[in-house]
Amino acid sequence: MNLILLGAPGAGKGTLAAYLIEKMGIPSVSTGNILREAIANNTPLGQQAKGFMDAGQLVPDGLVIDLLKERIAQPDCAGGFILDGFPRTIPQAEALDKIAQIDCALSLEVSDEVIEGRMSGRRVCLKCGATYHIENNPPKTDGVCDKCGDAVVIRKDDMPEVVRQRLATYHKQTEPLKDYYGKQGKVKAIDGTKGIRMTEQAAAEALGIN
Numbered sequence: 601m602n603l604i605l606l607g608a609p610g611a612g613k614g615t616l617a618a619y620l621i622e623k624m625g626i627p628s629v630s631t632g633n634i635l636r637e638a639i640a641n642n643t644p645l646g647q648q649a650k651g652f653m654d655a656g657q658l659v660p661d662g663l664v665i666d667l668l669k670e671r672i673a674q675p676d677c678a679g680g681f682i683l684d685g686f687p688r689t690i691p692q693a694e695a696l697d698k699i700a701q702i703d704c705a706l707s708l709e710v711s712d713e714v715i716e717g718r719m720s721g722r723r724v725c726l727k728c729g730a731t732y733h734i735e736n737n738p739p740k741t742d743g744v745c746d747k748c749g750d751a752v753v754i755r756k757d758d759m760p761e762v763v764r765q766r767l768a769t770y771h772k773q774t775e776p777l778k779d780y781y782g783k784q785g786k787v788k789a790i791d792g793t794k795g796i797r798m799t800e801q802a803a804a805e806a807l808g809i810n
């Protein structure tokens with residue numbers, strides 16, 4: 601199955617993707633994680649993306665479309681994939697439609713107010729991309745990633761002013777995708793405010809995999 605996770609930044613796409621990877625046995629592709637890794641390694645892609653990301657803006661379509669195409673052409677995506685954070689604009693969705701058949705767009709519904717509260721507690725491992733929340737989903741050892749042992753930190757773009765900018769960007773450029781996939785009859789909406797386990801269960805039910 602080729603699945604898209606739709607939802608505002610901080611809606612819980614990364615956390616849900618981690619569950620679905622295990623449950624469905626297919627990889628997730630997070631363009632945000634790929635870009636953060638490129639920045640950490642100071643690659644040309646990272647250098648081009650950094651300013652946009654730090655400001656809470658989207659990285660230009662051309663850059664992300666190219667990196668996504670390259671990623672889903674890898675052998676591990678041949679049996680299906682979960683997209684977390686892509687597409688984020690209509691041109692990205694159109695480009696994706698040309699290279700892959702999307703089966704379902706799972707939309708995680710969470711209000712801006714809840715998101716602003718969540719983002720202040722969010723922590724991420726810059727090495728492996730695992731995400732945590734200091735109250736709802738803390739790592740076993742404070743500040744240390746359960747999966748790879750690297751440091752768990754606050755993302756620069758999780759600062760309150762940047763979060764507000766990212767939400768504005770989301771409403772303007774990404775939310776119209778619900779309509780785009782709705783017209784194709786592919787959207788399944790789930791409530792993302794009821795806690796991690798309930799969200800996972802709702803997703804499994806929506807996908808018919810429980």
Ligand code: AMP
Binds near residue numbers: 633652653658689
């Ligand atoms: P995320 O980790 O998905 O919240 O992404 C963090 C940041 O990376 C976003 O605020 C954007 O600046 C950039 N980014 C990630 N995915 C995309 C995308 N599909 N299109 C444009 N920019 C993206």
